[in-house]
Amino acid sequence: MPESCVCLAMVVADNIFREEGSRKVHIAGTFNRISASNFPVRHDSMSLYLAVTNLREGKHKAKLQLNYLEREEKQLLRAEGPVVAKGPLDVAELSFCFRGLVFPKPGTVEIAFYLDDEFVQRRKLLVTQTSEETGKKNA
Numbered sequence: 001m002p003e004s005c006v007c008l009a010m011v012v013a014d015n016i017f018r019e020e021g022s023r024k025v026h027i028a029g030t031f032n033r034i035s036a037s038n039f040p041v042r043h044d045s046m047s048l049y050l051a052v053t054n055l056r057e058g059k060h061k062a063k064l065q066l067n068y069l070e071r072e073e074k075q076l077l078r079a080e081g082p083v084v085a086k087g088p089l090d091v092a093e094l095s096f097c098f099r100g101l102v103f104p105k106p107g108t109v110e111i112a113f114y115l116d117d118e119f120v121q122r123r124k125l126l127v128t129q130t131s132e133e134t135g136k137k138n139a
Helices: 132-138
Strands: 006-018 025-030 033-036 041-053 058-068 075-085 091-103 107-115 118-129
Touching (some): 006 091, 006 107, 006 118, 025 041, 033 041, 058 091
Parallel strands (some): 033 118
């Protein structure tokens, strides 16, 4: 019996889609930072791709949490869903798509992934404030 789930990939992007014929996953517009001149800021499309392996055969519960890491640890989002594995050599691919996610302030956001209520992987997403001038130059 496998000891624990192994996370092979955890990627933040603008869009993720699966090609119908080949079933290949396409990840478009990867990023690790969101910058805005004013807050709160709404992010139109944010997706997360996960690939995990070393799962026992059967149905599992996936959970994703986005939290600010500052003192109050404000939770931005929590999502749950099923994962079905054929066995420990199988690679389960998951994608989460969030439309209109609002970031109320600059800070460091932790994206944490759990499987069957056991922590698996985390990564950080930086949410930064830019000056009005910088924002105009990049627009």
